Amino acid sequence: MNNKFTIQGQDIAWCPGCGNFSILETIKTALDELSLERENIVMVSGIGQAAKMPQYIDTNFFNGLHGRALPVATAIKATNPNLTVVAESGEGDMYGEGGNHFIHTIRRNVNLTNIVHNNMIYGLTKGQASPTTQVGMKTTLQIFGVTNEPFNPMAVAISLGASFVARAFSGDKEITKEIIKKAILHKGYSIVDIFQPCVSFNKINSFKWFKENTYYLDDNYDPTNQIEAFKKALETDKFPLGVLFINEDRKTSFEDNLVAYEDNKLPLFERGRDLESVKLLIEKMK
Amino acid sequence: MNNKFTIQGQDIAWCPGCGNFSILETIKTALDELSLERENIVMVSGIGQAAKMPQYIDTNFFNGLHGRALPVATAIKATNPNLTVVAESGEGDMYGEGGNHFIHTIRRNVNLTNIVHNNMIYGLTKGQASPTTQVGMKTTLQIFGVTNEPFNPMAVAISLGASFVARAFSGDKEITKEIIKKAILHKGYSIVDIFQPCVSFNKINSFKWFKENTYYLDDNYDPTNQIEAFKKALETDKFPLGVLFINEDRKTSFEDNLVAYEDNKLPLFERGRDLESVKLLIEKMK
Amino acid sequence: MNKKKNLFSKDVSIVLCGKAGQGIKTIELILVHVLKQSGYNVFSTKEYMSRVRGGSNSTIIRVSDKNVKSMKNKIDILIPLDNQAIDHVSDRLSEDTIILGDKELFKDTKYEIISIPFIKTAKEIGNKIYENIVACGAILALFNNNLEILNEYITNKFKTKSNDIIKDNIAAAKKGYELGKELYDNSIIRIDIASNPEIKNDYFLNGNDTIGFGALMGGCNFISSYPMSPGTGVLTFLSEHSKEMGIVVEQAEDEISAVNMSIGAWYAGARALVTTSGGGFALMGEGISLSGVLETPTVIHLAQRPGPGTGLPTRTEQGDLEVALYSGHGEFPRIILAPSSIENTIKLTAEAFNLADKYQSPVIILSDQYFLDTFYNTKNLNLDTEIQNHIIKTEKDYKRYEVSDSGISKRGIPGFGKGLVRVDSDEHDEEGRITEDMGVRVTMTDKRLKKLDLIKESIIDPIFTGSQDYDTLVIGWGSTYNVIKEALEEIDNKKISYLHFEQVYPISNKVKPYLKKAKNIIIIENNATAQFSKLLCISTGIEIKNTILKYNGIHFYQEELVLKINELAGDK
Amino acid sequence: MNKKKNLFSKDVSIVLCGKAGQGIKTIELILVHVLKQSGYNVFSTKEYMSRVRGGSNSTIIRVSDKNVKSMKNKIDILIPLDNQAIDHVSDRLSEDTIILGDKELFKDTKYEIISIPFIKTAKEIGNKIYENIVACGAILALFNNNLEILNEYITNKFKTKSNDIIKDNIAAAKKGYELGKELYDNSIIRIDIASNPEIKNDYFLNGNDTIGFGALMGGCNFISSYPMSPGTGVLTFLSEHSKEMGIVVEQAEDEISAVNMSIGAWYAGARALVTTSGGGFALMGEGISLSGVLETPTVIHLAQRPGPGTGLPTRTEQGDLEVALYSGHGEFPRIILAPSSIENTIKLTAEAFNLADKYQSPVIILSDQYFLDTFYNTKNLNLDTEIQNHIIKTEKDYKRYEVSDSGISKRGIPGFGKGLVRVDSDEHDEEGRITEDMGVRVTMTDKRLKKLDLIKESIIDPIFTGSQDYDTLVIGWGSTYNVIKEALEEIDNKKISYLHFEQVYPISNKVKPYLKKAKNIIIIENNATAQFSKLLCISTGIEIKNTILKYNGIHFYQEELVLKINELAGDK
Numbered sequence A, B: 001m002n003n004k005f006t007i008q009g010q011d012i013a014w015c016p017g018c019g020n021f022s023i024l025e026t027i028k029t030a031l032d033e034l035s036l037e038r039e040n041i042v043m044v045s046g047i048g049q050a051a052k053m054p055q056y057i058d059t060n061f062f063n064g065l066h067g068r069a070l071p072v073a074t075a076i077k078a079t080n081p082n083l084t085v086v087a088e089s090g091e092g093d094m095y096g097e098g099g100n101h102f103i104h105t106i107r108r109n110v111n112l113t114n115i116v117h118n119n120m121i122y123g124l125t126k127g128q129a130s131p132t133t134q135v136g137m138k139t140t141l142q143i144f145g146v147t148n149e150p151f152n153p154m155a156v157a158i159s160l161g162a163s164f165v166a167r168a169f170s171g172d173k174e175i176t177k178e179i180i181k182k183a184i185l186h187k188g189y190s191i192v193d194i195f196q197p198c199v200s201f202n203k204i205n206s207f208k209w210f211k212e213n214t215y216y217l218d219d220n221y222d223p224t225n226q227i228e229a230f231k232k233a234l235e236t237d238k239f240p241l242g243v244l245f246i247n248e249d250r251k252t253s254f255e256d257n258l259v260a261y262e263d264n265k266l267p268l269f270e271r272g273r274d275l276e277s278v279k280l281l282i283e284k285m286k
Numbered sequence C, D: 001m002n003k004k005k006n007l008f009s010k011d012v013s014i015v016l017c018g019k020a021g022q023g024i025k026t027i028e029l030i031l032v033h034v035l036k037q038s039g040y041n042v043f044s045t046k047e048y049m050s051r052v053r054g055g056s057n058s059t060i061i062r063v064s065d066k067n068v069k070s071m072k073n074k075i076d077i078l079i080p081l082d083n084q085a086i087d088h089v090s091d092r093l094s095e096d097t098i099i100l101g102d103k104e105l106f107k108d109t110k111y112e113i114i115s116i117p118f119i120k121t122a123k124e125i126g127n128k129i130y131e132n133i134v135a136c137g138a139i140l141a142l143f144n145n146n147l148e149i150l151n152e153y154i155t156n157k158f159k160t161k162s163n164d165i166i167k168d169n170i171a172a173a174k175k176g177y178e179l180g181k182e183l184y185d186n187s188i189i190r191i192d193i194a195s196n197p198e199i200k201n202d203y204f205l206n207g208n209d210t211i212g213f214g215a216l217m218g219g220c221n222f223i224s225s226y227p228m229s230p231g232t233g234v235l236t237f238l239s240e241h242s243k244e245m246g247i248v249v250e251q252a253e254d255e256i257s258a259v260n261m262s263i264g265a266w267y268a269g270a271r272a273l274v275t276t277s278g279g280g281f282a283l284m285g286e287g288i289s290l291s292g293v294l295e296t297p298t299v300i301h302l303a304q305r306p307g308p309g310t311g312l313p314t315r316t317e318q319g320d321l322e323v324a325l326y327s328g329h330g331e332f333p334r335i336i337l338a339p340s341s342i343e344n345t346i347k348l349t350a351e352a353f354n355l356a357d358k359y360q361s362p363v364i365i366l367s368d369q370y371f372l373d374t375f376y377n378t379k380n381l382n383l384d385t386e387i388q389n390h391i392i393k394t395e396k397d398y399k400r401y402e403v404s405d406s407g408i409s410k411r412g413i414p415g416f417g418k419g420l421v422r423v424d425s426d427e428h429d430e431e432g433r434i435t436e437d438m439g440v441r442v443t444m445t446d447k448r449l450k451k452l453d454l455i456k457e458s459i460i461d462p463i464f465t466g467s468q469d470y471d472t473l474v475i476g477w478g479s480t481y482n483v484i485k486e487a488l489e490e491i492d493n494k495k496i497s498y499l500h501f502e503q504v505y506p507i508s509n510k511v512k513p514y515l516k517k518a519k520n521i522i523i524i525e526n527n528a529t530a531q532f533s534k535l536l537c538i539s540t541g542i543e544i545k546n547t548i549l550k551y552n553g554i555h556f557y558q559e560e561l562v563l564k565i566n567e568l569a570g571d572k
């Protein structure tokens, strides 16, 4: 599958069989089908295997620090609301190191899409537990097994009334692509947590495991009911996939609320310095 | 009200009329009624008006950095499980600067009590919005009014299956004291978010406002049901007070799970270095 | 009764002291404004505790026939507003200090107090809160000034309030004035300092304002910060002007978010600022390193207060030079500016944005509580600054890190032009893509470090004062400028000259000759370990052995500097 | 066919190169173990990319008749395990390099390859994965060694696996051995280096192990960290021993939590360690400052990798000395140790805990990827360290910050004794309560800073090598010790001596005479800006102008040092 977001002849640093390849394809297709221009997209990521994603998509990117994609993405969107901003990283990056930004970005309702590759493990650093690793799993570091309860990103996002909350599985490219498209089109903060097998370090939560331990929400499911969404988010015998929650009450996004755009819709870089106004203000200090 | 936790003749740095005074009294009484020894309690706090609390209670204290009480408290408890550890601070400290520690301490289920003075404002730094400031409120910094959705600590804690989740109001000393006692006695992580009027910087959420905008859960309320608890946590027309949630599934605490205590229950400081074992290990490197 | 000095014809230092929440700030604001508008040279600064109510805070208002820009320790007139106030400043009292207070508060004090019934008077007008205005009126009377400007000010200040409030305040001012006038008329206290109507047209602003205006002058249109004293003032300033000036203002959830937001904002074409203090800055090290490796500019205002840890949140110190200089892992250039005077700081701050943009590097503005809270009137604000915008419109084949002779690559931003802007915190190639090629690693490191040579070509010259023919060279940096300068003026020794740094890093090669020439170098720093002397040692190879250091949380006073400089300049 | 050197009787460098995931690490582990157990002197280190599969990684195994502890650039025997391997190390190949590989992989290479059918052989035994063991067997055969120790090793390694697996592995080893033996017997390659049975009793461990054991020796019983290469190894090490040794191990949610946990743990009586790398360390600045103000010890292992930003995650550099030295706002003492050799590091690390405890200050252990990943055999491990426990049982009137002559106050912990232990990150009085008293502020600052004088009394002496009668003094610190030492041995110039620092801060006064005496000083650092030379300048007032710097992500090789030292020592 090649489109305008494909970079030819690139050495991709993921392991053969890694779920990230499907996500890469899914995202490129989604961006293409949304007819977005390469120059107007910014992929923002942290550090990790998932965070290498922007390297492989032919758009602008900001590959920043581990855990810090969301503040960067927020600022980019606030500086130039015309850009399509996607913040993408692993679950260790987004919910571990970056956990505080996760909860506060939801509060802000920045109009960006947050894609989290949830492989329930730290891939790049070779197999330590991540915030979503299941209790009991033995890892390179947690040799006696994980004891901390896994972080539930869906439940937390819903509890904070996040604007758009979805879960997907890397193995299902078509459905995942549709979810991502909805997320990007959605106005306000949207999160898509994507289950992704890590073939090198997570032998438990394999492709097969995810297949067997997930199901899709059916068409009758009403994602606008916060309580119902919460119930779904708590299910762990089989994890529900699809759009869990859309908060219809959140009408304005972060950028909408910025007074800087009240009288002037131009992105910041297109505005000149208003020297006269500054000088006038300074003259008032006499 | 004086007891063994009272420090005589101290200059207390809070404003006259501040809700913190009631909380101080409440906590001293609670500790006293629990017959805890001064030497065996550690009050851990961050920085802020609420975080000055340990200064005014005659126990051990660790008044650390803004936002960092929970990691410190976790480590103290893990180093010496015999101590009673209370981590206390303002909501800016705990949910703002310290938000990441908040969610991960819940995951760990450390057997400590987390008391948060929620005055919906940054007191010490003179009146900026805090994570729980209500939308629309004008502050010294948010002069056009707050636009970010308030953080809902109860809903987040419940969504992560926190062990014990309660909300109180500083004005009701007797009930609050009982809640705090329950929280301390509870095994595992417990949070008590206490509504506290800040008479200097929050003119909206006053004593009266809290009185009028809260109600107590009635005796029939069953705090063991996560979904019901979540519903309660979402109520904002009137905020419910009392123990919202007890997670009966979380039987083991963080310290219980530490292998360091599997064969040896002594706190770390009481153990010597086992030189022979180390040397034996090193000899294996031949 | 001792024969105290009771006539002030050249210079007077008036100190107001009371509890937080008692409204000293209000009195200060009113008095400095009214005095300056009345044509007096006014200097003012304050010291306060880290609490919202209670404790003891004080403000000094110094009025002089010269344009003074620093303060003395000694108090001429003390106005204690609560019963702990006298104790709080007792070591600044002399035989000559006149204490003017409400006797009601000082039933059994050992100090002699000239009583004015502030409280009773206020209550008579209707409310104890008018106490402040009564005091203002009384003080103005000591200058034998009229009430016109005060009344105007009151009318303006309370214009959104009820007419009654305005009326009561004006009445309070009048009552106070009458009480003060009695003292003046009876020659108990007279301040007969010459006023000069031209001073009305002077600028009157504090350090915080200069940094705020400097940011606006530098085209700042984005600020993301987390509140922390004394850095918060600049955030509030920009928020207040956010609507009219089109500034994106966001209170971040923590300092890490703040600095990362600011880098994201620069990346997307904003001119962003972060303001903080030491503890918050310590959390930004990784972000600064990010700015270094991405070559995405960032400007951080680091408002110093005494550390380590939480330290003394509302006090002053110059203890964070080294953390500013070295924080952030790895090796990359940076620039550090240290505001020194009200006159220069608007330009200096504006330049910070130009420098960051030009050199694609972090720029740190290193102020402190003393500088931020200090006002004086001045005729000359250096506003001579242009926006140098270094953003380019990209072409299709744009490479963010194209290697160039100077080390600087053209900086594009996403959405402006046909090119793609790729930046990566990993070591990267010219296109901004991750690489592990050792050759590219060296090229990119050299490219980044080379910028420091370029930066060194246009370092802001230190300010030299005095004769070229000196034995002793006094060195200072940042907020100590005026107090050292005025101390040296008082010492008036032609063999002592003064070199003051507004840019503290990098240090220009031009500096070495100044140091070599001196028989004796004295460095003055508001910290305990003479951090700048170490930087000068690295930069010039010259060790400085004479230090005047102060680290009790308070800035330098003129008298102590005079004493210590004389000591060190003398015993050679 | 060129006449290549094919007999190695004193020294051989064998390099294995292949993709991540191909199991080079396994071959390395097996070979170094078996060779050492066979009585050879073995040195080994590796370089690898930041990826889990693919790319190109390499390991060098150097075997010598001397106890070598560093490596040369040049490769004697290359064993490429995939078709990119030769390119990856091409600049380390010489005319003499023998390439031993599976021709199947190198259909059209320009290099001459001595083929061994690793893959075919493995497949014949039943699975391509046995390729590794085939290679091990073949290499051992080149030494004309027997298979006994390898077989033992295999049996032990796979003891939890099925008998079939053990059988197959042993068969693979045998097959490989036969293939290698052919080369040996036909004199195509012979490694006839003398073995010495005594070497079997040598210790054989890498830098990472020494820090792990050092922590155990130092009584470490708590580690809270966030994974970050190359710092993670120490965390894993302690986790592996957590049950038997009673260590609390917690993976923190971020580095800020990690450092704050460690301070909390020390406060409550643990001996805690944090391990990280530059980016994580940059986030700990505020925590280090907290440790400084609270006078609660903390020990941080900072495993350096190239920055800034994410930099080169799996490479090496000495670029974080300055951030270690200055991070954290405000002024307070600290100690920095830089592991230099396998022999000394267990003790050095153990001492870190004693020093932290004694001086109630942060101690930073500054290692790097090269040090951590490097093995060699040695007879002498300095294990001579005692636990000095400085905790006291408190009395009722205990004051945590009681002022003492030395600056050190007795450290109590909560729950041990009748006293209360109060610590506050604000400036505090002797009881640990918040204060704004200026006098107390000065007392407490002096008290904290005074500890530095005390620390200076027992600085670990730098290691001096060579004659006292030198013209040129070479200076190094940390992981460069062995390579500089061996380069100087090779140079063998009596006029060049060597001073190496294991404690890099503070610097002892004893160092200055060494520097003064030299006509010429050369400093060698694995970074771009000679950070240690700046520290020496501040500490001694002496500027060092000759630098040998390397910052491409790779440690120094012996040959390049020989060359450059000769150059700089020559042209005076």
Ligand SMILES: Cc1ncc(C[n+]2csc(CCOP(=O)(O)OP(=O)(O)O)c2C)c(N)n1
Binding pocket: A047, A048, A049, A050, A051, A065, A066, A089, A090, A091, A092, A093, A094, A097, A117, A119, A121, A122, A123, A124, A125, A130, D226, D227, D228, D229, D255, D279, D280, D283, D310
């Ligand atoms: C501040 C900081 N701490 C730690 C690291 C090391 N690190 C890089 S990626 C990573 C975790 C990766 O896990 P995750 O985010 O789940 O991504 P994955 O590799 O599994 O896709 C860590 C700990 C870092 N680069 N920076």
Ligand SMILES: Cc1ncc(C[n+]2csc(CCOP(=O)(O)OP(=O)(O)O)c2C)c(N)n1
Binding pocket: B047, B048, B049, B050, B051, B065, B066, B089, B090, B091, B092, B093, B094, B097, B117, B119, B121, B122, B123, B124, B125, B130, C226, C227, C228, C229, C255, C279, C280, C283, C310
């Ligand atoms: C790292 C850091 N950032 C900022 C501050 C400044 N600061 C101190 S307290 C505080 C907020 C206090 O608000 P809250 O936690 O709600 O406590 P309150 O004063 O309202 O009780 C802030 C921002 C600090 N001390 N350290």
Ligand code: SF4
Binding pocket: A013, A014, A015, A017, A018, A019, A020, A049, A050, A119, A123, A124, A197, A198, A199, A200, A201, D052, D053
């Ligand atoms: S380590 Fe896991 S997540 Fe990373 S590339 Fe390999 S399979 Fe994918």
Ligand code: SF4
Binding pocket: B013, B014, B015, B017, B018, B019, B020, B049, B050, B119, B123, B124, B197, B198, B199, B200, B201, C052, C053
């Ligand atoms: S500022 Fe508010 S929270 Fe702080 S002491 Fe005063 S009333 Fe209480």
Ligand SMILES: [Mg+2]
Binding pocket: A090, A091, A092, A117, A118, A119, A120, A121, A122, A123, A130
């Ligand atoms: Mg992951």
Ligand SMILES: [Mg+2]
Binding pocket: B090, B091, B092, B117, B118, B119, B120, B121, B122, B123, B130
């Ligand atoms: Mg608060």
